[in-house]
Amino acid sequence: MSDPIQLGLVGLGTIARNQHLPALEEVPELRLAAIASRNATLDDLPSYHDIDAMLAGEAGLGAISLCTPPQGRFAQAVAAIRAGRHVMLEKPPGTGVSEVQALARLAEEKGVTLFATWHSREAAAVELARALLSDVAIRRVEITWKEDVRHWHPGQEWIWEPGGLGVFDPGINALSVLTRILRDPVRLERAELEIPSNKQAPIAAQLAMETASGAPIAAEFDWRQTGPQTWDIRVETEGPEVLLREGGARLYVDGQERIAAEDREYRRLYARFAELIGAGRSDVDLAPLQLVADAFLLGAQRAVEPFHE
Template identity: 70%
Template sequence: MTDPISLALVGLGTIARNQHLPSLADTPTLALKAIASRNAGLDGLPSYHDIDALLGAEPDIQAISLCTPPQGRFNQAAAAIRARRHVMLEKPPGASVAEVQALADMARAAGVTLFATWHSREAASVEQAREMLQDATITSVQIHWKEDVRHWHPGQEWIWQPGGLGVFDPGINALSILTRIMPEPVHVTAASLEVPANKQAPIGATMQMVSASGIPVSAVFDWRQTGPQTWDIIVETSAGTITLRNGGAQLFDGDTQLVQAEDTEYRRLYARFAELIAAGQSDVDLSPLQLVADAFLLGERIEVAPFHE
């Protein structure tokens, strides 16, 4: 057996504690050895204020997992790549398409792995849905992604600032599934962005898309839904309806449930990261981020009521 790959986690917020830490603990091919975070540390591990301090003090760390907000992540990832460390990026992989492309070029030149992750693609039903749709005659696709921002992102002001994506932070999860299960590319034709008067990023959005062969795809994203949350993708085909529910955890063929499984998305991401490092490969698919960028380019901005926590 080979020794596990030594890894440092940068950013120790909610997603890191709820998903990354337990997933790393269940991934024998990786070993968490250090933390970099401005405001937190982890008992039993060396902790540093920022990635520069970590890189200087921990020359044996082989890989870095970045769980920080997308704004400013380019500099962190670039520093890790220059130090010849493999890098895993939380979604969205960056604040812009071009900066992640630049990181991919840097990683290739440095001979290290860059993994731009899309955790929702690892939901239990996604690959089976992809297989079912490969030879299907798809007639339309609808996305309904609605949740309560106060529950999922309390006090996170960065998410409302330029580069934070607003409602597209969860919405990009749906787009990552869409771009995985569709047998052909889609592009944006129109969008609307509902932006609170006191914020810079949208709280609601709609998108109209179309595939290369003309299949219509529509999406509705909303951060104002209370009560039960909605994360559904409905695919109409000539043979019936295929539905991914609960963010891809459940799969239905008509009324027949085919899949329901527990959440192992981040465990699968970390296993994949270790595999990529071992193979000397990178995985940087920017199609979900490109769709969001195009929605901002083509979207009609609609000012709505101010948002307050």
């Protein structure tokens, strides 16, 4: 086997500690070699205040994984790509479609891999659902994605700022699964965004979409749900009904459970990143981000009560 690719991780917040670090331990093609974070370090690893210092201090790095908030990530990615490093982007890949398109062009010019990740597409049941739906007519899709923002994003103000996406931060996960399991392209028809009067991003949203063949898709996203959380996608077809639950970890076909598996999404992402680097390819699918951008363009905005932690 060849030596593992030396990887630098930028950002050491909750998602990095809970997902990225454990995943990297299980992907032998990559080795975590350095950290860049303004506020945190890891024992036994070189740590830097920012990506520029890390790039200057770690000549052996072959790849960079960016798991910082989307605001400001463009400049980090540009620095890494211009330095000749392969780059993996946490979702959402950027604050807008155009900036990720610019990164894709730059990566192609520099001959490096750019991987815009959608971790929910790596949930255990997604690929089987895609296979089941590949040759049947879709009648209707219903998405219910409701969770408690206080549990998942305590004290994180960036999610309420422009570019932070608000409830679309989790909602884009559903859209990433939707655009993976359906063979037809999806377009947005209309949306309603509920925005707290003291915030700049929605706390809830309702989307009406349809496939290219005319099947309706209804999506409801809400960040105010307490108790059990709901991450479901139900697909009614001319054949079996396909239901993804728990974000794609569980699959039901006509009410019968077919898959129930543990979370290995980020391990699959990093394995895919190593595979792309080895093949000299990039993977930049912007369909989920485009649907969110369309929701902000087309969505009717409705002010709701202020949100406080």
